[in-house]
Amino acid sequence: MNNSMQLTAYYIYLPVVISLTLIVANQLFKNGKIFMLDIFSGQKDIALATNALFRIGFYLLNIGFALTIIYFNQIAGKADMIVRLSTKIGGFMIYLGVMMMLNLLLFMRGRKAARRKAWERNQFVNPDNA
Amino acid sequence: MYQILAYSIYCSISAFITVYVGWRCYIHGLVFLQHLFADGAISKAVNRVLLLCYYLVNIGYIVWSIRTWKQVSDLPTLLNELGFKIGGITLILCLLHYINIAMLYIFHKKIHQTKNQLL
Numbered sequence: 029m030n031n032s033m034q035l036t037a038y039y040i041y042l043p044v045v046i047s048l049t050l051i052v053a054n055q056l057f058k059n060g061k062i063f064m065l066d067i068f069s070g071q072k073d074i075a076l077a078t079n080a081l082f083r084i085g086f087y088l089l090n091i092g093f094a095l096t097i098i099y100f101n102q103i104a105g106k107a108d109m110i111v112r113l114s115t116k117i118g119g120f121m122i123y124l125g126v127m128m129m130l131n132l133l134l135f136m137r138g139r140k141a142a143r144r145k146a147w148e149r150n151q152f153v154n155p156d157n158a
Numbered sequence: 159m160y161q162i163l164a165y166s167i168y169c170s171i172s173a174f175i176t177v178y179v180g181w182r183c184y185i186h187g188l189v190f191l192q193h194l195f196a197d198g199a200i201s202k203a204v205n206r207v208l209l210l211c212y213y214l215v216n217i218g219y220i221v222w223s224i225r226t227w228k229q230v231s232d233l234p235t236l237l238n239e240l241g242f243k244i245g246g247i248t249l250i251l252c253l254l255h256y257i258n259i260a261m262l263y264i265f266h267k268k269i270h271q272t273k274n275q276l277l
Binding site for chain 2 (some may be wrong): 052055056059060062063066106107110111114115117118119120121122123124125126128129132136139
């Protein structure tokens, strides 16, 4: 009885978590492309390649984290299963949101640095043009 | 029986409130972001990512906080608990909203200061 409950919990938990990661990463890196183009000053191939690498890193990090917290104790019944599952999935969602925010911050910081560098280069080439 | 009913009502109402508030902020926040970034495409991208972050954190908190429910065995307890929990969620959203407005004000001021220094 308990064993089958546990299995059901795994069957619900894994698809939800993995599809959540995929959807979120898709959305994040669709919007991240524009940052990458800005950072690499319009070199499209390098920008897209970096974006893809970041995406793989994001998948690895989040699916890895989701798998490490998979452990379910003995589950008492249906209501208990809902509580356990929601605790786990909700915690994972909050973690994912924070991760995404950090990624966005990273992008914004990179863009700022690239813009400052471009500005300095511009100053160096023609100092009159302040 | 009441327990599962309570969970489903709680989740649907608070998720609806979260999504509605997020959508309003998404529409009206774009103007502020365009002020901050002075670039249309970037501000749209940031706005979309922020909306998704907001949904993840808030709906994640709603789903997570199911564990704090007490045992519900009759209708009055159900209504009491439901009101209390949804009120709590609404207060958290309100707090986040005011923090958000304060942040917008601070960023706006900072950008104006740097502009004045450059000129």
